Amino acid sequence: MPIQPSSTHDVSEALAANGYLADEGLATAVFLSLSLGRPLFLEGEAGVGKTELAKTIARWQDAELIRLQCYEGIDASQAVYDWDYSRQLLHLRAAEASGEASRSGTEALEGQLYDERFLLKRAILRAIDQADGKRPVLLIDEIDRADDEFEAYLLEVLSDFQVTVPEIGTFKAATPPIVILTSNRTRDVHDALKRRCLYHWVEHPTFDREVAIVQLRVPEAGEVLARQVAGAVEALRGISLYKPPGVAETIDWATALGRLGVTQIDETVVEQTLGTVLKYREDQSRVRDHGIGAIVQQAFDRGLLHG
Amino acid sequence: MSHTVESSADQLAVGFARVLRSLEIPAPLDSVLTFMNALALVGVTDRSAVYWAGRSTLVRRPEDISAYDKAFAVFWEHRESVALPEEDTQSVTVALDTEEEGSDGGEADASDEPTITVRFSGVETLREKDFADYSDDEMRQAQQFMETLRVAGTPRPSLRTLPTRFRGRRPDMRRTVRASLAAAGEPMRRHWTTPGTKPRRIVFLLDVSGSMEPYARALVRFVHAGVAGRQRVEAFTLGTRLTRVTRELSSKDPDRALRATGEQVHDWSGGTRLGETMRLFNDQWGVRGMARGAIVVILSDGWDRGDPEVLAEQMARLQRVAFRVVWVNPLKVTPGYAPLARGMAAALPFVDNFVEGHSLDALEHLTRVINHA
Ligand SMILES: Nc1ncnc2c1ncn2[C@@H]1O[C@H](COP(=O)(O)OP(=O)(O)OP(=O)(O)O)[C@@H](O)[C@H]1O
Ligand SMILES: [Mg+2]
Numbered sequence: 001m002p003i004q005p006s007s008t009h010d011v012s013e014a015l016a017a018n019g020y021l022a023d024e025g026l027a028t029a030v031f032l033s034l035s036l037g038r039p040l041f042l043e044g045e046a047g048v049g050k051t052e053l054a055k056t057i058a059r060w061q062d063a064e065l066i067r068l069q070c071y072e073g074i075d076a077s078q079a080v081y082d083w084d085y086s087r088q089l090l091h092l093r094a095a096e097a098s099g100e101a102s103r104s105g106t107e108a109l110e111g112q113l114y115d116e117r118f119l120l121k122r123a124i125l126r127a128i129d130q131a132d133g134k135r136p137v138l139l140i141d142e143i144d145r146a147d148d149e150f151e152a153y154l155l156e157v158l159s160d161f162q163v164t165v166p167e168i169g170t171f172k173a174a175t176p177p178i179v180i181l182t183s184n185r186t187r188d189v190h191d192a193l194k195r196r197c198l199y200h201w202v203e204h205p206t207f208d209r210e211v212a213i214v215q216l217r218v219p220e221a222g223e224v225l226a227r228q229v230a231g232a233v234e235a236l237r238g239i240s241l242y243k244p245p246g247v248a249e250t251i252d253w254a255t256a257l258g259r260l261g262v263t264q265i266d267e268t269v270v271e272q273t274l275g276t277v278l279k280y281r282e283d284q285s286r287v288r289d290h291g292i293g294a295i296v297q298q299a300f301d302r303g304l305l306h307g
Numbered sequence: 308m309s310h311t312v313e314s315s316a317d318q319l320a321v322g323f324a325r326v327l328r329s330l331e332i333p334a335p336l337d338s339v340l341t342f343m344n345a346l347a348l349v350g351v352t353d354r355s356a357v358y359w360a361g362r363s364t365l366v367r368r369p370e371d372i373s374a375y376d377k378a379f380a381v382f383w384e385h386r387e388s389v390a391l392p393e394e395d396t397q398s399v400t401v402a403l404d405t406e407e408e409g410s411d412g413g414e415a416d417a418s419d420e421p422t423i424t425v426r427f428s429g430v431e432t433l434r435e436k437d438f439a440d441y442s443d444d445e446m447r448q449a450q451q452f453m454e455t456l457r458v459a460g461t462p463r464p465s466l467r468t469l470p471t472r473f474r475g476r477r478p479d480m481r482r483t484v485r486a487s488l489a490a491a492g493e494p495m496r497r498h499w500t501t502p503g504t505k506p507r508r509i510v511f512l513l514d515v516s517g518s519m520e521p522y523a524r525a526l527v528r529f530v531h532a533g534v535a536g537r538q539r540v541e542a543f544t545l546g547t548r549l550t551r552v553t554r555e556l557s558s559k560d561p562d563r564a565l566r567a568t569g570e571q572v573h574d575w576s577g578g579t580r581l582g583e584t585m586r587l588f589n590d591q592w593g594v595r596g597m598a599r600g601a602i603v604v605i606l607s608d609g610w611d612r613g614d615p616e617v618l619a620e621q622m623a624r625l626q627r628v629a630f631r632v633v634w635v636n637p638l639k640v641t642p643g644y645a646p647l648a649r650g651m652a653a654a655l656p657f658v659d660n661f662v663e664g665h666s667l668d669a670l671e672h673l674t675r676v677i678n679h680a
Contacts, residue, residue, distance in 0.1 A: 008359075024359060025363070028360060028362075029359070032348060036341065036348075155457060191333075192455055195337060195338055199367045
């Protein structure tokens with residue numbers, strides 16, 4: 001059964017209990033999305049936790065997560081439904097062989113072929129065609145990679161949550177799914193689609209939140225290390241890099257350091273593990289030019305436990 | 308007036324949306340309605356809850372966040388002083404004004420301190436309000452709403468397929484079945500299709516004659532929203548002559564599009580020769596190809612000074628080639644209207660959908676009719 005939170009606070013608590021620390025803005029957007037039954041559109045840089053939020057909501061709601069990964073050229077046959085041609089052909093051959101084909105005629109044979117049992121339901125149709133009372137989470141990931149036509153199609157689906165298969169009829173969601181769309185903003189998604197949704201621009205977490213995330217996800221890292229890692233990442237985001245580290249990188253880094261048995265960072269370990277937090281060689285050399293010492297210094301200042 | 312301001316969250320929402328618009332954040336009606344619903348859920352007493360309710364319903368681009376923050380600070384933090392506009396110690400004064408007067412929707416004053424004039428009009432009632440009663444400002448708001456109405460012969464890539472000579476991605480089961488039955492005994496030859504992505508063409512025919520005057524200025528905006536930036540949508544005006552305005556309306560900038568259209572159309576608010584102009588359309592464009600398989604949308608009150616027989620004949624020709632003929636009549640709801648318009652009566656038997664067109668709600672319904680045609 002879907003869980004209907006009664007406040008933003010409820011949402012924050014529930015997400016935290018499921019391993020995700022949301023700030024007030026994101027928690028409000030989730031609360032409104034669930035309460036108003038509107039899709040949630042999350043936009044932001046790589047690794048800020050967009051995809052993870054959808055997964056967490058599914059876990060919290062004890063709902064099935066249906067993920068549609070978008071890419072250039074994605075169309076309805078991959079996103080909505082397709083016919084299972086090889087099975088249709090097999091059926092046709094069998095009908096020919098048994099002589100049933102010529103006996104029952106073209107129309108009847110066609111009717112058999114376009115039956116629901118030969119229908120391949122893809123993510124969108126699966127999200128709509130659910131048993132009563134089930135409310136899956138439909139994650140439409142990286143919509144910015146799909147093209148305009150697909151957006152236009154999505155806009156329609158997200159307005160009435162129904163899909164028509166001409167040969168069979170119309171599927172309509174008994175309960176509309178919880179829909180989350182994400183975009184890295186490699187291009188602007190059409191405003192009409194965004195208007196259908198609640199919108200949240202996901203930022204990198206604040207220092208305190210990032211420390212809390214590290215402590216939650218990498219409990220083996222001590223508090224000092226967690227603060228230092230978050231501080232170093234914060235410093236790295238301040239230098240202009242091709243790909244500033246996201247939360248994913250912060251977690252990876254803390255995990256790697258924890259595994260090395262490090263309790264405090266220093267220039268040597270940062271130098272050794274820089275690859276876990278910066279994925280591009282250019283970014284790594286940029287940081288070396290900037291000076292690893294400066295990063296470590298900033299991390300240390302942040303790492304201090306006040307009070 | 309202060310009572311009005313404090314009493315209703317909805318009015319606050321509308322007022323705030325006006326401030327946003329003055330800072331160039333588009334706050335279309337549907338978003339403002341969502342904001343109201345959001346406020347109903349989070350309340351209006353907790354400032355940061357209100358802030359985030361607005362952020363998630365009214366802002367859709369990170370570039371707009373700083374302008375939103377500014378508007379929020381002005382509007383929500385000086386809410387009390389709003390009721391007392393004389394006390395303008397702030398750098399920005401928000402003047403609330405419930406009267407319908409003038410046509411300026413909030414421009415800067417002569418002084419260098421910007422004054423944002425906020426006028427209320429119930430957003431919900433605007434949806435049902437008759438276009439004929441619109442102020443200029445309401446017309447502008449309505450335009451934003453219309454832009455969200457996507458009339459679309461939306462391509463449905465997998466739903467419509469075209470046969471192909473090449474081995475495509477998907478077998479064409481229908482042709483395979485037919486061929487295999489026809490060739491009884493021969494080995495089965497597989498046919499293939501590729502997904503066809505052509506949307507149906509939509510053709511708008513907008514009556515701009517004198518009797519349509521109160522509605523044409525709203526409906527031309529609707530047509531613009533349909534044409535702009537889209538292929539396979541055509542637009543013509545009908546008056547004493549026929550004018551193709553597809554190119555003029557295709558500019559995404561509504562002001563420019565409307566200006567260009569105004570310059571192109573010479574019979575705006577003139578007489579009507581509906582039957583005759585329909586004949587011109589059929590002869591020059593429609594029956595020749597443009598209307599074939601298309602969804603043809605006629606926006607007209609059906610008043611015709613000419614012979615109704617001519618109109619009936621032309622409608623019949625049109626219906627034979629079109630996929631669907633939709634007639635949008637802004638006077639449909641007007642009591643006592645129906646029996647009077649002879650042209651309308653003559654045309655009706657050839658119309659697939661006869662719908663209203665006097666309000667935003669009606670146009671929203673129309674969009675649905677077109678998209679599901
Ligand atoms: N607020 C958070 N609380 C807990 N974990 C988080 C949070 N934000 C991000 N993470 C973690 O960061 C990692 C990256 O998140 P995710 O993959 O969701 O990012 P994304 O925004 O979808 O990035 P991309 O654009 O690259 O797909 C995940 O492992 C996730 O667990
Ligand atoms: Mg992701």
